[in-house]
Amino acid sequence: MVWGGDIVATSQRSSRSNVDLEIGCLVDLAMGMLSFSANGKELGTCYQVEPNTKVFPAVFLQPTSTSLFQFELGKLKTALPLSAAIFKSEEKNPAPQCPPRLDVQTIQPVLWSRMPSSFLKVETERVSERHGWVVQCPEPLQMMALHIPEENRCVDILELCEQEDLMQFHYHTLRLYSAVCALGNSRVAYALCSHVDLSQLFYAIDNKYLPGLLRSGFYDLLISIHLANAKERKLMMKNEYIIPINSTTRKIRLYPDKSKRHELPGVGLRTCLKPGFKFSTPCVVMTSEEHQKQSPEIPLDILKTKALSMLTEAVQGSGAHIRDPVGGSVEFQFVPVLKLIGTLLVMGVFDDDDVRQILLLIDPSVFGEHSGETEEGAEKEEVTQVEEKAVEAGEKASKEAPVKGLLQTRLPESVKLQMCELLSYLCDCELQHRVEAIVAFGDIYVSKLQANQKFRYNELMQALNMSAALTARKTKEFRSPPQEQINMLLNFQLGENCPCPDEIREELYDFHEDLLTHCGVPLEGEEEEEEDSSWTGKLRALLQKVKGPPKPEQHQPAVEEERCPSK
Numbered sequence: 001m002v003w004g005g006d007i008v009a010t011s012q013r014s015s016r017s018n019v020d021l022e023i024g025c026l027v028d029l030a031m032g033m034l035s036f037s038a039n040g041k042e043l044g045t046c047y048q049v050e051p052n053t054k055v056f057p058a059v060f061l062q063p064t065s066t067s068l069f070q071f072e073l074g075k076l077k078t079a080l081p082l083s084a085a086i087f088k089s090e091e092k093n094p095a096p097q098c099p100p101r102l103d104v105q106t107i108q109p110v111l112w113s114r115m116p117s118s119f120l121k122v123e124t125e126r127v128s129e130r131h132g133w134v135v136q137c138p139e140p141l142q143m144m145a146l147h148i149p150e151e152n153r154c155v156d157i158l159e160l161c162e163q164e165d166l167m168q169f170h171y172h173t174l175r176l177y178s179a180v181c182a183l184g185n186s187r188v189a190y191a192l193c194s195h196v197d198l199s200q201l202f203y204a205i206d207n208k209y210l211p212g213l214l215r216s217g218f219y220d221l222l223i224s225i226h227l228a229n230a231k232e233r234k235l236m237m238k239n240e241y242i243i244p245i246n247s248t249t250r251k252i253r254l255y256p257d258k259s260k261r262h263e264l265p266g267v268g269l270r271t272c273l274k275p276g277f278k279f280s281t282p283c284v285v286m287t288s289e290e291h292q293k294q295s296p297e298i299p300l301d302i303l304k305t306k307a308l309s310m311l312t313e314a315v316q317g318s319g320a321h322i323r324d325p326v327g328g329s330v331e332f333q334f335v336p337v338l339k340l341i342g343t344l345l346v347m348g349v350f351d352d353d354d355v356r357q358i359l360l361l362i363d364p365s366v367f368g369e370h371s372g373e374t375e376e377g378a379e380k381e382e383v384t385q386v387e388e389k390a391v392e393a394g395e396k397a398s399k400e401a402p403v404k405g406l407l408q409t410r411l412p413e414s415v416k417l418q419m420c421e422l423l424s425y426l427c428d429c430e431l432q433h434r435v436e437a438i439v440a441f442g443d444i445y446v447s448k449l450q451a452n453q454k455f456r457y458n459e460l461m462q463a464l465n466m467s468a469a470l471t472a473r474k475t476k477e478f479r480s481p482p483q484e485q486i487n488m489l490l491n492f493q494l495g496e497n498c499p500c501p502d503e504i505r506e507e508l509y510d511f512h513e514d515l516l517t518h519c520g521v522p523l524e525g526e527e528e529e530e531e532d533s534s535w536t537g538k539l540r541a542l543l544q545k546v547k548g549p550p551k552p553e554q555h556q557p558a559v560e561e562e563r564c565p566s567k
Helices: 004-014 157-162 164-180 186-193 198-206 212-236 289-293 300-316 330-347 352-362 376-393 413-462 468-474 482-490 492-497 502-519 535-547
Strands: 023-028 033-038 041-048 123-128 132-136 145-148 153-156
Touching (some): 145 157, 153 157, 157 164, 164 186, 164 212, 186 212, 198 300, 330 413, 413 482
Antiparallel strands (some): 033 041, 145 153
16 A cells, blocks of 8 residues: 555655646566556555455545546556456557546445334324314334443444444343342342333344344343242252142043043143242332342233244244344344243243143144044044135135244254253153142042942941951951051952952052053063164154054055946
């Protein structure tokens, strides 16, 4: 680069005449040297250029008049023109073949501002000729700005994608906010509510154009301020089960129906006692410290609806064909939403329908609705009838579940980690369901044992023609302590001497087999197959566990159709 200011200064000292400044550039192709000249005099500035380097002429100037500069591809006596180096056919031609003057592309500074993705809906109405026109905007547009106090200006937060330094600073600020209100520090959480209120958080998690770093930071901040305390309380009793014996608990069964197919994890009756959570309305002036022990309030119904809709949009809008995912990458598209979904699941905010929708988004082929044990012909007839009705109405049958679930797409490692945490919670729900089913069966089974024991005791008391030895042997059960009584009732190896009737024994045997099947333990009577330890074999076993064993294929003999007789 040659600075023309020094050349102009030296020329003005030597002479006061207004002479144009002519700067030339010579290229030595053999040595790769760039040298410059000013008004025909060589300058001491030269550069060594690497081979195969593209060189473009450019001028940086401050305009002071209309006629500023021009590029000329001329000719010198001691050098070949530029056309001899560019065109092979003109390699030895001293006459320049390039145009003498070129049109120059100029770079001009432009001031711009980001336009909103949606504009205000303006309603105009003329009430009367006397009152004139009424212009109103019923739905205002919301935007979030970042205040820079050092420069006394505000920047739209969506413009931070072009300013990496400001975006990194704001992201680390959000992480700092999340860190200082961790471990149940609700006092700091209430103070942060005055800096980042609910309107800002909801705007940030709803906006699809927010940069990925800020999207992740706002999601983490929302969880840390409002939800982390309640989540930790729930997780403290993850491995403890306090199950009350009531009418609701007695309705819990290991399998939902006689088909003995697994119920969806996290769906169904649950009576295990878990610690609750309460919220308090954040306010500027705190009246007592008791108010600050609870987490700041947040509308869980609105948050639940937003989380489900965002997960649905993320799953339906994912895939290799998506060029610009939400947040800029698949990681920023799924990880914040899955964190929020997992936190709300642990808190128990979702009902059964919401959990079913989440499972369908994860994998519709595994967690979809299973048909009952009916004949295949009847099922096909019902399907054809539904399709015919849809065609007659001119509508296509729409499915609630997406065609492709989350587990059926290629995911980065961070998204897989969040999916593992989500599936781990669903496995905990499955274990809790088994414990509750065992408690419910135990209560019902003990009630039947006591009723049968009372019936046999009444029969014994009404018997008159019994010897003393037989009476002593019959009443031994009722004269024993409670622990020995239950041992005698459940000692099925005694055979005929066991006082428990065969019906109650078979019921316990059946429940034991159902429990082993539910846990995936092979029964003794079944043929032991070789276990496939590969990940495909484990996935196949999980699918068979949820959907049931595959139906055997029935090969029907091919029947040749009779050809129509030719007339």
